[in-house]
Amino acid sequence: MKKAQPPTADRPLVPAVELLACPLLVTMGVLGKKWTLLILRDIALLKINRFNQIRRSLPGLTSRVLVMRLHELEACGLIEAVVVKESPRVVGWVLTEKGKDTIPILMSIIAFGIKWYADEIFEDHRPRTMSELYPGSGCP
Incomplete structure (x- = not known):
């Protein structure tokens, strides 16, 4: 089995195995509800x-x-x-154990938000890192 290569500007990300459905579509069907x-x-x-x-x-x-x-x-x-x-x-x-696997997803979304939507999140409109937001928590 060949290893999937990261996408580049000229090459798409193609899975190394056949999929029944898009993993993102299936996951968003669960996590994407309001x-x-x-x-x-x-x-x-x-x-x-x-x-x-x-x-x-x-x-x-x-x-x-x-x-x-x-x-x-x-x-x-x-x-x-x-x-x-x-x-x-x-x-x-x-x-559950499966539910605990959503924590990195939540943390990634938080990290994205504090970097790219700081004007809506922080009074001073300054982007933050996770270690600035949660000092001493071990977040990078």
Whole structure:
């Protein structure tokens, strides 16, 4: 099997194996729905994992849509419900192993945003690096 070569100005990126579907298209079918990445951000990065906490953290997100997105993320195997307390029953959401693989995606999107959309993100409009945004976190 030949190794896929990175694209150049004159050469496209062609996979070394036949695909049933475009990986980007399939992934965006899951992660590209409105609110999904922000819900994952809350659970993965901000440690906001209860239904009402998530709803409050995302103004404009309705309870109906949040229920749908949580069920979709659970069905995809990215999150799972855990019982925090039995009586009264309190449920929280945690990332599965598969869900933890979305963290680098979230971090890449954050890095892109703080570099290229600094005028909309920061008061001083100055681009930042991840280590400037999250000092001491080990982010490059």
